[in-house]
Amino acid sequence: MTKKIITFSILTSSILFANEVELSEINVESTVITEVAQNAQTSADLAQAISSKIPSVDMNRRSGIANDIYIRGQKRDNISIEVDGTKVCGACPNRMDPPVSHVLASQIDEVTVTEGPYDVSTFGTMSGGVKIKTKAPSKEMKAEINLGYGAFNYKKLGATFSMGTDYIRFLISASTESSDQYKDGDGKTLYEQNKALAPKKTWYQDSYKDMKAYDKKSILSKVFINPTDDQEIRLSYTANRSDDVMYPNTPMDAVLDDSDIYNAEYEIKNISNMYKKINFQYFYSEVDHPMSTIYRNQAIGVGTGAGGTDGMKISMTNHMNSSMQGVKFINKFLFASYNVDLGLDTSKRTWDGFYKNDISGAIGKASIDDSATNNIAVFAKVNKTFGDFNIKAGFRYDSTKITVEDTTLQDNDYSAFNANIFANYTLSESSSVFFGLGQASRVPDARELYFTKYNTAATPPKQVLGTDNLEQTTNTQLDLGYELQGEILSLKVKAFYSKLSDYIYYQKGLASNNFKNIDASIYGGELSSSIYPTDEFYIDLGVSYKRGTKDEALATQTDKDLADMAPLRGNISFNYDYMKNSTASAEISSSSAWDNYDSDNGEQALAGWAIFNLKAKHEFNKMFDFTLGVNNLFDKTYAISNTYADLTLLATGGTGDIILLNEPGRYIYTNLNVKF
Numbered sequence: 094m095t096k097k098i099i100t101f102s103i104l105t106s107s108i109l110f111a112n113e114v115e116l117s118e119i120n121v122e123s124t125v126i127t128e129v130a131q132n133a134q135t136s137a138d139l140a141q142a143i144s145s146k147i148p149s150v151d152m153n154r155r156s157g158i159a160n161d162i163y164i165r166g167q168k169r170d171n172i173s174i175e176v177d178g179t180k181v182c183g184a185c186p187n188r189m190d191p192p193v194s195h196v197l198a199s200q201i202d203e204v205t206v207t208e209g210p211y212d213v214s215t216f217g218t219m220s221g222g223v224k225i226k227t228k229a230p231s232k233e234m235k236a237e238i239n240l241g242y243g244a245f246n247y248k249k250l251g252a253t254f255s256m257g258t259d260y261i262r263f264l265i266s267a268s269t270e271s272s273d274q275y276k277d278g279d280g281k282t283l284y285e286q287n288k289a290l291a292p293k294k295t296w297y298q299d300s301y302k303d304m305k306a307y308d309k310k311s312i313l314s315k316v317f318i319n320p321t322d323d324q325e326i327r328l329s330y331t332a333n334r335s336d337d338v339m340y341p342n343t344p345m346d347a348v349l350d351d352s353d354i355y356n357a358e359y360e361i362k363n364i365s366n367m368y369k370k371i372n373f374q375y376f377y378s379e380v381d382h383p384m385s386t387i388y389r390n391q392a393i394g395v396g397t398g399a400g401g402t403d404g405m406k407i408s409m410t411n412h413m414n415s416s417m418q419g420v421k422f423i424n425k426f427l428f429a430s431y432n433v434d435l436g437l438d439t440s441k442r443t444w445d446g447f448y449k450n451d452i453s454g455a456i457g458k459a460s461i462d463d464s465a466t467n468n469i470a471v472f473a474k475v476n477k478t479f480g481d482f483n484i485k486a487g488f489r490y491d492s493t494k495i496t497v498e499d500t501t502l503q504d505n506d507y508s509a510f511n512a513n514i515f516a517n518y519t520l521s522e523s524s525s526v527f528f529g530l531g532q533a534s535r536v537p538d539a540r541e542l543y544f545t546k547y548n549t550a551a552t553p554p555k556q557v558l559g560t561d562n563l564e565q566t567t568n569t570q571l572d573l574g575y576e577l578q579g580e581i582l583s584l585k586v587k588a589f590y591s592k593l594s595d596y597i598y599y600q601k602g603l604a605s606n607n608f609k610n611i612d613a614s615i616y617g618g619e620l621s622s623s624i625y626p627t628d629e630f631y632i633d634l635g636v637s638y639k640r641g642t643k644d645e646a647l648a649t650q651t652d653k654d655l656a657d658m659a660p661l662r663g664n665i666s667f668n669y670d671y672m673k674n675s676t677a678s679a680e681i682s683s684s685s686a687w688d689n690y691d692s693d694n695g696e697q698a699l700a701g702w703a704i705f706n707l708k709a710k711h712e713f714n715k716m717f718d719f720t721l722g723v724n725n726l727f728d729k730t731y732a733i734s735n736t737y738a739d740l741t742l743l744a745t746g747g748t749g750d751i752i753l754l755n756e757p758g759r760y761i762y763t764n765l766n767v768k769f
């Protein structure tokens with residue numbers, strides 16, 4: 094660790110004392126998606142919106158809604174998620190409620206995705222991060238109504254209203270959305286996908302054959318106050334309520350998934366010539382998530398006996414709660430032509446859960462016994478330009494303590510020094526090359542340390558799947574790239590290499606302590622481009638590839654492939670602006686087969702696929718626009734997500750293979766947007 098700190102210090106010192114010539118800031122270490130709400134017309138699912146736009150981001154299909162994301166094959170706590178600066182953590186240990194599911198795509202203005210350890214302002218940005226910026230209130234009176242209807246009885250109704258003055262502005266945005274079960278390319282509903290392969294006791298009861306896939310409601314409210322021209326107070330509250338969400342290839346479903354997100358910020362600008370800004374933020378988020386087997390056969394005693402015969406009723410809920418609260422100070426200075434941020438970041442994450450018998454009402458063992466993760470950190474960022482060079486450097490020091498109520502499991506203390514440097518060199522007015530080197534760590538979460546499995550025995554022994562002495566994971570990463578912004582062609586090419594030390598990995602087949610520290614590496618690249626043959630016609634394309642390997646296979650195993658590494662994937666879309674603000678597009682998305690996968694830990698060979706999508710958005714006038722689209726035009730049956738055992742997924746009764754969840758088949762959708 095000491096040698097790494099010295100290396101970063103020497104490199105940064107040489108930069109800070111170079112010749113001074115100021116250039117505008119260039120953000121080549123991240124990708125920004127704008128107009129998210131305007132383009133999110135198939136569902137509220139942000140994972141789908143992000144993964145369709147950024148080559149390095151893959152979606153993990155979990156259900157009809159609330160899907161998860163990977164950045165370069167990294168997920169869970171290996172990446173950070175923020176909504177308006179608020180850190181959000183799901184409550185489900187099985188990722189039924191990933192952080193990106195707690196904000197609707199229709200409420201979002203823009204999303205910034207950082208690929209790598211290049212954000213020192215956020216706790217846990219080890220291999221990447223997502224910063225979500227929701228809609229802001231305006232002074233002008235504005236109103237918008239959004240109506241959506243699609244295949245599988247998909248229905249959406251959303252409304253946003255905003256108005257204000259120079260002194261105060263407010264916004265309120267509400268949405269309701271629901272869908273029946275989608276059908277895959279073979280015409281199978283979620284119920285039928287489950288029944289075709291799952292053990293009998295985990296089939297849905299016949300009375301739930303036609304239940305909705307999900308029902309989701311959300312409200313976002315904001316108030317911005319400007320006491321003076323240089324001061325702003327920002328207050329916001331977001332509530333999400335999801336009911337009866339089906340998860341057909343897992344043993345349980347979400348009875349509900351409720352989250353509340355509170356945020357308060359106070360910002361002062363132009364304090365002095367050097368002291369440019371101070372920002373103070375307090376945030377709090379909480380998630381309530383009971384998941385249950387109440388909709389399955391075992392709740393009525395079907396298939397619970399030996400050999401799948403009928404037997405005793407067995408129904409259970411794992412009721413999980415999580416919260417995240419924190420305070421962050423950021424001070425922005427201009428020293429000569431050095432832009433410097435100095436900050437303090439502190440947070441507390443709690444996670445608690447217990448098992449409850451749905452039939453008797455008896456409360457059993459804890460699944461996670463009142464765990465708390467307390468972090469405090471200081472960080473600094475420096476941004477400077479020297480001629481054709483733009484240099485950014487960042488530093489962060491974390492001190493973290495994790496405690497658990499269960500005295501048979503140990504508490505843990507961690508400390509880490511994170512640092513990075515990112516340099517951009519301008520070759521011409523339209524092209525540049527860039528280089529990044531970073532190191533960041535993340536601590537284990539309570540699931541990895543303390544999660545305890547449910548046991549149906551009368552006096553169940555404790556079976557802790559977590560491993561309470563895990564080390565924190567450290568990522569050391571190198572990025573190289575080239576960017577071109579021309580009149581006819583824009584192009585960005587990236588290559589990266591990531592070395593993971595003490596990477597937290599799930600080992601299948603163990604009775605307890607399934608999480609292990611291993612060493613591993615990931616490498617790959619991405620390409621994104623837009624081509625403009627004419628003013629009206631343009632082509633967008635994106636390609637990504639990644640490969641991950643363990644340094645050594647886990648004990649008793651032989652497979653050195655790293656899980657979650659989606660193969661070569663790409664998309665190309667042909668777009669035609671046939672009139673102002675009206676566009677027609679045709680898109681092909683494809684993936685090669687999974688040839689490299691961790692078979693020892695539940696993954697399996699998946700076939701390659703290609704699907705064809707069509708979309709037309711027509712603006713009648715400034716008040717009305719209408720969208721008609723079809724995804725998976727040729728009704729292809731395919732799966733994008735593999736079956737790594739760190740998710741609790743059902744296995745087929747005969748072969749023991751983990752059940753895949755297919756993507757939706759042909760999906761026709763419409764959207765009407767009305768602005769006032």
